[in-house]
Amino acid sequence: MWSSLFRDRAFDERELLRIDHTKVAMAVLVHPAFLSERANGVIITRDIQDILRGDIYTFNAQTGEASVTNPAPGVASDEFIYRLPPRMPPITERSRSSFTNGTSVMTEAEVVSASCAAQALVNHFQPLLDPDGKNAYFTLDLEFKLIGPDRQLLFKQARPYAFGSWTDPGDCRQF
Numbered sequence: 001m002w003s004s005l006f007r008d009r010a011f012d013e014r015e016l017l018r019i020d021h022t023k024v025a026m027a028v029l030v031h032p033a034f035l036s037e038r039a040n041g042v043i044i045t046r047d048i049q050d051i052l053r054g055d056i057y058t059f060n061a062q063t064g065e066a067s068v069t070n071p072a073p074g075v076a077s078d079e080f081i082y083r084l085p086p087r088m089p090p091i092t093e094r095s096r097s098s099f100t101n102g103t104s105v106m107t108e109a110e111v112v113s114a115s116c117a118a119q120a121l122v123n124h125f126q127p128l129l130d131p132d133g134k135n136a137y138f139t140l141d142l143e144f145k146l147i148g149p150d151r152q153l154l155f156k157q158a159r160p161y162a163f164g165s166w167t168d169p170g171d172c173r174q175f
Contacts, residue, residue, distance in 0.1 A: 031156065037065045039105050039146040043118050044161055046139040047081055051163055054137070055084045057115055061105040062097055074098070078105040082115050110146065114153055118142055121158050129160055137163065 004010060005026045014021055041061035047053040060068045062077040071077060079094040090108070097105050106114070118140070126138050141161040145154045 029157075034065075034145050034147050034154070036148045037145050038148070038151045039063055040065060041068050041077070041105070041144055043114060043142040043144060044139060045118050045122050045142070046137065046161070048163075051137050051139070054139075055087055057082045057084070057118060059106075059111065059114075063099045063105055066097075066099060080104075080111075082111050084115065084119070106146070110151065110153070114144060117153060117155065121155065125158065125160075139163070 005024060011021070013019075014024065039061055041059060044058040045054070046058070047056035048058045050056070058079070058081055060077050060079050062068045062071070066075065066077075068077045075098045076095050078097045078100070081092050081094070083090050083092075091111060093104075096102060121142060122138070122140055125140060130138050139161040141157075141159050142155055143157040145156055146152065147154055
């Protein structure tokens with residue numbers, strides 16, 4: 001893992017993107033473990049099924065410390081979208097957690113609170129990461145926890161989210 005910065009693939013990617021090899025570095029992020037997780041999840045600050053919609057966030061949430069990103073075989077997490085006000089309905093479910101017996105992992109108030117905080121993070125990071133405003137689909141991938149008996153919201157990581165090779169089709173009338 002530590003050598004990944006110097007592997008052929010990493011070197012080739014930097015060459016392709018014209019990134020100066022003398023300007024790159026590796027880092028280690030160390031943070032505490034959260035032994036009182038009531039829930040955890042990921043928020044993508046755009047609808048991943050319709051990336052033109054920046055007013056809709058995609059959530060994946062799971063109870064306790066059960067993995068959202070690498071679940072055990074046959075395990076599902078809550079997946080839903082949240083529409084920022086005034087869009088309605090605010091929440092549309094796509095799947096339910098295997099562990100909740102049909103109830104939601106997060107309350108609607110927790111979803112609203114997490115969405116407001118996520119929007120604040122977008123507002124903070126977008127000018128820093130896209131200062132020229134060239135990325136019309138700027139999106140963050142946010143890892144969060146609800147910790148303790150009061151289910152306090154904590155963001156563990158924030159990073160840019162890339163949609164791969166998707167391109168804007170432009171004017172829809174061309175079809």
